[in-house]
Amino acid sequence: MKSKTGVTPIDRPSLHAQLVDRLRELLLEDAFPPGSKIPEADLCQSFAVSRTPMREALKVLASEGVVQLVPNRGAWVADIDIEELEAGFPVLAALEALAGKLACARITDTEIAKAEKHTKAMAAFFKSGDRRAYFRENEAIHRLILEAAANPILSQQHEALAVRLRTGRFKANEDQARWAQAVEEHEAIVSALRERNADLLSKLLETHIENKFQALIRMVRQG
Amino acid sequence: MKSKTGVTPIDRPSLHAQLVDRLRELLLEDAFPPGSKIPEADLCQSFAVSRTPMREALKVLASEGVVQLVPNRGAWVADIDIEELEAGFPVLAALEALAGKLACARITDTEIAKAEKHTKAMAAFFKSGDRRAYFRENEAIHRLILEAAANPILSQQHEALAVRLRTGRFKANEDQARWAQAVEEHEAIVSALRERNADLLSKLLETHIENKFQALIRMVRQG
DNA sequence: TGACTGAATTATGAATTCATAATTCATTAT
DNA sequence: ATAATGAATTATGAATTCATAATTCAGTCA
Structure with missing residues (x-):
C-alpha cells in the first residue's frame, strides 16, 4: 500500500474495456454459436452504448482471435476447427x-x-x-x-x-x-x-x- | 489456386488494420521513445485519417501490449523494463x-x-x-x-x-x-x-x- | 518571489452523422 | 415458374460533433 491513507484511486474503466470483457464472456458461454454473425446493432442496444466503443471492443477481440472481422461484412464468432x-x-x-x-x-x-x-x-x-x-x-x-x-x-x-x-x-x-x-x-x-x-x-x-x-x-x- | 481463372479477390484492408501495422512498425523503430506520449492528433494528420480508425488501432496495439492506454489521458509508448x-x-x-x-x-x-x-x-x-x-x-x-x-x-x-x-x-x-x-x-x-x-x-x-x-x-x- | 486559484484551452471518450458497400426484395423477361 | 436485373433497404467504415475531463496559464494573494 503506497499512500498513508490507504485510499485507492476510483476505478473508472472505459466503455470499450468493459465491453471487451463482457463480450468475451458472452462468447465463451456460447451466447452466439461459433461461426454465426455478431449482431452489432443488437448488442449496442443491449449494452446501451453507441457503435463506437462496441466496434473498438470487437477489434480488440479480433486481435485476440475470438472474433473474426470481415471487411465491410461485419464481425463473426470465430469458429474453431x-x-x-x-x-x-x-x-x-x-x-x-x-x-x-x-x-x-x-x-x-x-x-x-x-x-x-x-x-x-x-x-x-x-x-x-x-x-x-x-x-x-x-x-x-x-x-x-x-x-x-x-x-x-x-x-x-x-x-x-x-x-x-x-x-x-x-x-x-x-x-x-x-x-x-x-x-x-x-x-x-x-x-x-x-x-x-x-x-x-x-x-x-x-x-x-x-x-x-x-x-x-x-x-x-x-x- | 481455387478458381479456374486464377483471379484473386481485390485486397481491401480497412484503415484501422493498416494503421495497426504501420504504427507497430513505427513504434518498433523507436520513432517515439518508450514511455513517451503518442501524439494522436499529429498521427491522424500524418496518416491523413480521422481519429476513429486511429483510436481503434491504438486499442488493438494496447491489447498487444505495445502501447499503454491511460483512461482520459491518452496513449503512451509501453516502456519495457x-x-x-x-x-x-x-x-x-x-x-x-x-x-x-x-x-x-x-x-x-x-x-x-x-x-x-x-x-x-x-x-x-x-x-x-x-x-x-x-x-x-x-x-x-x-x-x-x-x-x-x-x-x-x-x-x-x-x-x-x-x-x-x-x-x-x-x-x-x-x-x-x-x-x-x-x-x-x-x-x-x-x-x-x-x-x-x-x-x-x-x-x-x-x-x-x-x-x-x-x-x-x-x-x-x-x- | 512563489504558491494557490480558477478561467481558458486542449485532449479524450463516446454519440452521431454521412458516404459507401452489401444485401434484400420486387419486378421483369425468358 | 425461374433467373436476372436493379431499386430499396440495411449494415459498415470512417468523419464529425459534442460533452466532459485534464492540462495550461494568467492573475491573485501571501
Missing part, C-alpha cells in the same frame, strides 16, 4: 509446462496447501459426478500454478490462448474414462508440486494437456 | 523450443538448405562486421523455423511476444564476445536441424534465447 485445436494445444502445453517449472521455484507452502485442497475437492466432485464443480476446481488449480509462476507475460499469453481454445462447445465434455484419468493426473501433478520437482511437474502438465487434447479430438470426431 | 524482459524471455524461449521441435518433424530438405544458406551468410556478415545485415539473416532463420513448424497459433503468439520485447532500444546491440557466441550457437542450431534432432534443436534454441537475454541484461545494466 480441429486444425486450430491441433495447433493450439501444443502451444498451451508448452506454456503450462513452463508455468509448472517456474512455479516450483517460487511456490509457498500455503499455496501448495491450497493446491492440495483443490485436488481433494476435485476428486470428491468426480465421485459425486458434479462436472460443473469439478471444472471450477480444475480451473482454480491451473490458475494457482500460473499465479505461483509469477510471470505476468506468461499469464497473459496463456489467458489469451486458453480463451481462444475454450469455447463452450468443447467445455466440460469428457467421457468417464478420460475423467478418471484426469483425476489421477492431477494427483500426480500436485505431488510433483509438493516435492517442487520442476522437471517432473513440467512433464506432467505437458502430457496432461496433451491427453486432454486427445480426448477432445475423440469427442469431436464422434460428435 | 528489466522485469518485463525477465518475464518475457523464458516464454519466448519456450515458444522457440516448441517451434524447433515441431519444425524437425516437418521441415523439407529445401528449407534446410535455405537455413544453411542463412547461417553461412550470418557468419560472413559477422566477419565483415555488418550488424544490420547479420540481424536480417538472424531474423530470417528464426522465421524459417517458425514457418517450418507450420503452426499458425504458435507463429502468432511468438510474433506478438517478439514484437513486445523487441523495441529498438534493445535491438542490435550485442558485444563482440556475445556476437561470436551467437554465431557458434547458430551453427549448432542448423546442424541439429539438418539431423532433424528435435530434442537437441529444442534445447539449443532455448539456451540460445536464454543467452541472448543474459547478454541483453548485461548491456542494460551497463547502460
Whole structure:
C-alpha cells in the first residue's frame, strides 16, 4: 500500500474495456454459436452504448482471435476447427509446462496447501459426478500454478490462448474414462508440486494437456 | 489456386488494420521513445485519417501490449523494463523450443538448405562486421523455423511476444564476445536441424534465447 | 518571489452523422 | 415458374460533433 491513507484511486474503466470483457464472456458461454454473425446493432442496444466503443471492443477481440472481422461484412464468432485445436494445444502445453517449472521455484507452502485442497475437492466432485464443480476446481488449480509462476507475460499469453481454445462447445465434455484419468493426473501433478520437482511437474502438465487434447479430438470426431 | 481463372479477390484492408501495422512498425523503430506520449492528433494528420480508425488501432496495439492506454489521458509508448524482459524471455524461449521441435518433424530438405544458406551468410556478415545485415539473416532463420513448424497459433503468439520485447532500444546491440557466441550457437542450431534432432534443436534454441537475454541484461545494466 | 486559484484551452471518450458497400426484395423477361 | 436485373433497404467504415475531463496559464494573494 503506497499512500498513508490507504485510499485507492476510483476505478473508472472505459466503455470499450468493459465491453471487451463482457463480450468475451458472452462468447465463451456460447451466447452466439461459433461461426454465426455478431449482431452489432443488437448488442449496442443491449449494452446501451453507441457503435463506437462496441466496434473498438470487437477489434480488440479480433486481435485476440475470438472474433473474426470481415471487411465491410461485419464481425463473426470465430469458429474453431480441429486444425486450430491441433495447433493450439501444443502451444498451451508448452506454456503450462513452463508455468509448472517456474512455479516450483517460487511456490509457498500455503499455496501448495491450497493446491492440495483443490485436488481433494476435485476428486470428491468426480465421485459425486458434479462436472460443473469439478471444472471450477480444475480451473482454480491451473490458475494457482500460473499465479505461483509469477510471470505476468506468461499469464497473459496463456489467458489469451486458453480463451481462444475454450469455447463452450468443447467445455466440460469428457467421457468417464478420460475423467478418471484426469483425476489421477492431477494427483500426480500436485505431488510433483509438493516435492517442487520442476522437471517432473513440467512433464506432467505437458502430457496432461496433451491427453486432454486427445480426448477432445475423440469427442469431436464422434460428435 | 481455387478458381479456374486464377483471379484473386481485390485486397481491401480497412484503415484501422493498416494503421495497426504501420504504427507497430513505427513504434518498433523507436520513432517515439518508450514511455513517451503518442501524439494522436499529429498521427491522424500524418496518416491523413480521422481519429476513429486511429483510436481503434491504438486499442488493438494496447491489447498487444505495445502501447499503454491511460483512461482520459491518452496513449503512451509501453516502456519495457528489466522485469518485463525477465518475464518475457523464458516464454519466448519456450515458444522457440516448441517451434524447433515441431519444425524437425516437418521441415523439407529445401528449407534446410535455405537455413544453411542463412547461417553461412550470418557468419560472413559477422566477419565483415555488418550488424544490420547479420540481424536480417538472424531474423530470417528464426522465421524459417517458425514457418517450418507450420503452426499458425504458435507463429502468432511468438510474433506478438517478439514484437513486445523487441523495441529498438534493445535491438542490435550485442558485444563482440556475445556476437561470436551467437554465431557458434547458430551453427549448432542448423546442424541439429539438418539431423532433424528435435530434442537437441529444442534445447539449443532455448539456451540460445536464454543467452541472448543474459547478454541483453548485461548491456542494460551497463547502460 | 512563489504558491494557490480558477478561467481558458486542449485532449479524450463516446454519440452521431454521412458516404459507401452489401444485401434484400420486387419486378421483369425468358 | 425461374433467373436476372436493379431499386430499396440495411449494415459498415470512417468523419464529425459534442460533452466532459485534464492540462495550461494568467492573475491573485501571501
